[in-house]
Amino acid sequence: MKIGELAKLSGLAASRIRFYESSGLIRSVERKANGYRDYGPEALWILQLITGAQSAGFSLEEIRNLLPACTDAWRHDELLQSLKRKVTEIEALQQRLEQNKAQLLVVIEGIETKPEDMPCAENTQRLLNRFREDAQQAKTTSPSPAGATFPVS
Secondary structure, three states: OOHHHHHHHHOOOHHHHHHHHHOOOOOOOOEOOOOOEOOOHHHHHHHHHHHHHHHOOOOHHHHHHHOOOOOOOOOHHHHHHHHHHHHHHHHHHHHHHHHHHHHHHHHHHHHHOOOOOOOHHHHHHHHHHHHHHHHHHHHHHOOOOOOOOOOOO
């Protein structure tokens, strides 16, 4: 198939496909006598793998190392190890995001429940004091995970 058809089927720009090809992520194809590249059906499958892996947080270098080599065989142990490592990274990111969400919800609640007669600067100080107290309490009860700024009780 020509690059335009591959682009349409994959949802990627032709320039992106050429970039992946020049980066060694998809096999280079020889130009035909008419100057057009003719991609095989496996190119679409590889492009889907690349975009799926990128969505999961893999870098292009990580993807390059995981894709089947010219032998069309997966490097089983490397692939499994990389996938497990990425799951661990995603879990850590989810935990940090959950902590960030909880902190934002505390701030929102603190702003929404500010007494009407309290100046904003005083409410800010009230929220900061709450974060300090929560942080001190967390230090004495359990170690905080990397990346946590203010635990929320």
